[in-house]
Amino acid sequence: MNVAIVKYNAGNILSVTYALERLGISPVVTDHIEELQKADRVIFPGVGEASTAMHYLTERNLDTVIKNLEQPVLGICLGMQLLCSYSEENNTNCLSVFDERVVSFLPNGTDKIPQVGWNTISDYSSGLFNDLPENAYCYFVHGYYAALGPDTIATTNYILPYSAALHKNNFYGVQFHPEKSAAVGEKILQNFLDIV
Amino acid sequence: MLAKRIIACLDIKNGRTVKGVNFENIRDAGNPVELGALYAGAGIDELVFLDITATNEKRKTLADLAKKIAAVINIPFTVGGGVSSIEDVRVLLQNGADKIAVNSAAFKNPSLIANLAKEFGSQCIVVAIDTKQEADGQWYVYLNGGTVPTTTTCLAWAQEAAILGAGEILLTSMNHDGTKAGFALDITAAVSNAVSIPVIASGGGGSMEHFEAVFKAGAADAALAASIFHFKEIEVHALKSFLLDKGLPIRL
Numbered sequence: 001m002n003v004a005i006v007k008y009n010a011g012n013i014l015s016v017t018y019a020l021e022r023l024g025i026s027p028v029v030t031d032h033i034e035e036l037q038k039a040d041r042v043i044f045p046g047v048g049e050a051s052t053a054m055h056y057l058t059e060r061n062l063d064t065v066i067k068n069l070e071q072p073v074l075g076i077c078l079g080m081q082l083l084c085s086y087s088e089e090n091n092t093n094c095l096s097v098f099d100e101r102v103v104s105f106l107p108n109g110t111d112k113i114p115q116v117g118w119n120t121i122s123d124y125s126s127g128l129f130n131d132l133p134e135n136a137y138c139y140f141v142h143g144y145y146a147a148l149g150p151d152t153i154a155t156t157n158y159i160l161p162y163s164a165a166l167h168k169n170n171f172y173g174v175q176f177h178p179e180k181s182a183a184v185g186e187k188i189l190q191n192f193l194d195i196v
Numbered sequence: 197m198l199a200k201r202i203i204a205c206l207d208i209k210n211g212r213t214v215k216g217v218n219f220e221n222i223r224d225a226g227n228p229v230e231l232g233a234l235y236a237g238a239g240i241d242e243l244v245f246l247d248i249t250a251t252n253e254k255r256k257t258l259a260d261l262a263k264k265i266a267a268v269i270n271i272p273f274t275v276g277g278g279v280s281s282i283e284d285v286r287v288l289l290q291n292g293a294d295k296i297a298v299n300s301a302a303f304k305n306p307s308l309i310a311n312l313a314k315e316f317g318s319q320c321i322v323v324a325i326d327t328k329q330e331a332d333g334q335w336y337v338y339l340n341g342g343t344v345p346t347t348t349t350c351l352a353w354a355q356e357a358a359i360l361g362a363g364e365i366l367l368t369s370m371n372h373d374g375t376k377a378g379f380a381l382d383i384t385a386a387v388s389n390a391v392s393i394p395v396i397a398s399g400g401g402g403s404m405e406h407f408e409a410v411f412k413a414g415a416a417d418a419a420l421a422a423s424i425f426h427f428k429e430i431e432v433h434a435l436k437s438f439l440l441d442k443g444l445p446i447r448l
Contacts, residue, residue, distance in 0.1 A: 014292040018267050048317055107392065111198070112417065114319060116364060116394050118199040118241055118447040137199060137447040139272055141319045158198055180272045180294065182236065 001193060003027040004039035006066065009056045010046040010078055012179065019179035023190055033065050041193060042069055045179075046078030047141070050102070051090035053082060067095045072195045073171050080166060080173030081144060089144050098166045098173065100149040111159050114143035119156050121164040121176070126153035128165060128172055130191050136184045138164070138176035145175065199447040200411045201241040201418035202436060203396060204425045206231060208247045208277070211257060213426075229264045235425065236271045238432040241447060243269065244297065244366070244420060247277035248341070255284055259291040266292025274322055274366075285312055289320060297366060299324040300339040303346070303353065306360055313361025322396075323362040325350055327383060328370040335369075335383045342370050351386055358391040365391060366420070368398040376402025376424065384414035396420050404430060404438040411444050 005016055007029045020027045020043075027043070028035060036042055044066060046053060057063045066073070067083075075083045082094050087102035094102070105113045120135040129136075138156075145162040148155065156164035156175070166173040172192060178185035207214050212226040232243050245265065247258050254277075262275050275288050276297025285296045302308050302323055312321045326338045327350035335350040354365050367387055369380035379400045388395040394417035397410045401421040410416045424430045433448075440446040 012294070014263075014290065015266055015294070018292065019270065021267070022270065047319065112392055112394050114363070114393075115198060116319065117201050117417070120197060140198075141272075143319075177272075180270065182270050186270060 001025060001041065002039050003041045003043065003193070004036050005029045006036065006042065006044045006062065006079075007031040008053060008062065010048040010053055012045055012047045012077075012177070015177075015179045016043055016045045016076065019186070019189060023186065023193065025193065031060060031062060033061070036065060037069065040071055042066075042071060042073045044073060044075040044079035044083070046076060046082065048078055049089060050078065050081060050087040050092040050094070050144075053078060054092050054094060057082070063095060067097050070170060072192065074192050075171070075173035076179070077142060077175060077177055080175055081146060083166070083171060083173050084146050087144060097171045098146070098149070098151045098168055100146040100151055100163060100166060102144050102146050104144050105159050108159050114141060115158045116141050119158055119176075121154045121156050123155045124153065126165065126167050126172070127195060128167070128174075128188055128191050129154060132184060132187055138174075138178070138181040138184055140176045142175060146173075197445040199241070199445045200416070200439065201396075202407070202432065202446075203242045203244055203418055203420040204235045204240045204432075205244040205246060205398070205420050205422040207422065208245055208261065209249050211249075211261065214248070228261065229268060231426075232265055232273065233268050235432065236269050239436060239448065240271070240425075240432050242271060242418070243273040245273060245275050246297070247275070249277070254278060255287060259287045262288050262291040262293040276322070276324060280308075282308075282311055282315055285316060289316060295320045295322050295363070297322040297324045299326070300344075302357065303337060303339055303348075306356060309357055309360040309362055313363070318361045318363040318393075321362050322364045322366050323354075323357040324366040324368070325354060325357075326368050326370055329380075329383070338370060350383060351390055354387045355390055358393050362393060364394045364396060366396045366398060369400060372400030373398070375400050378402065378406040379410035379414055379416070379419065381409060381414040384410060384416050388415040388417065394418060402429075404435050407435060408439060408442050408444065411439070
């Protein structure tokens, strides 16, 4: 299978590459438009800041390319947030694939911000979570979250319930890092590769 | 619910795990990559690799190590040991490290924390603090592997580091490290309650009850240990089952 990882100014691209290699896939990391368009699967990773990332994508016309992709696309963490309509992080208009908005966790006096660590995901409504038990643990690192909405396909609770994952048409997004979520994350990546 | 994390620490010198390791089912007990993979398979939540090598080639050897770890390990890992510049951090992140621990260099030049947070995001910046309680009852910051005392209190430095943009605090009590007599509950709780970022407690974990105490009375978000795991005095899965039974949120 031909898997492309979007190359841009965000972290953890190597981790995603290695995670796919452990599943027997040799992905290409590319910002070449044709290469992204012809891949069987596209992964849009990301660790970083929203406005800087959007600026980088827009400058290279990758914003238009990504939102018009027709094969299954998986946004991870910041990648998922950039597929939403808007991010409060430096007031950033995003790609508007998903209808949800990305907003900042507000301090509640007990929980720390950003959320760092393993949290459970539940209320699955997508094949992305095939064969996973309810309340599977995934690894999260984030200070902004996508609110619950029509595209929500899994929920996590931290300070409040929010979208652990989103799905609309051929686009999927996960707030957690499947590439760092041990066997659970590997299963989710495999399920994404297996989407018919 | 967000789980309390159990973290194994591997000290590396010249590419090999030091501090002693006693493992069966591993071809080479000194190989940090194999040991890390074994812990990941056993259910550890995170790994910390601290390089104590002192050579000019350090940046390159640490980067090579990060890359080897990233290739085989499917959980988050932190790399540290002598990291002192934006360029050091960039190279390690590019080689697959999830987080970077900074210690003495950040204390000597606090703007490093702000610059790293701006460049790479707070989420990957762990500020490690070695602290010791002196005769006056105060906890002070120590530098250079605990060899150089300062007149700054641990609490003041932890708060400043958090404000500057640290993503987590890795707090090691020098009074407790190596004693297996339990974690430093008071200073851990004081730091954890004073900052809005996660605190990793380190030093003194010798029994399962010590971990329970550091999560409850110590208000720690994560607890780190080394030799008790290396010598199989505490088995990771048994520890996590114990803590779950005690009502703590734990990933099993």
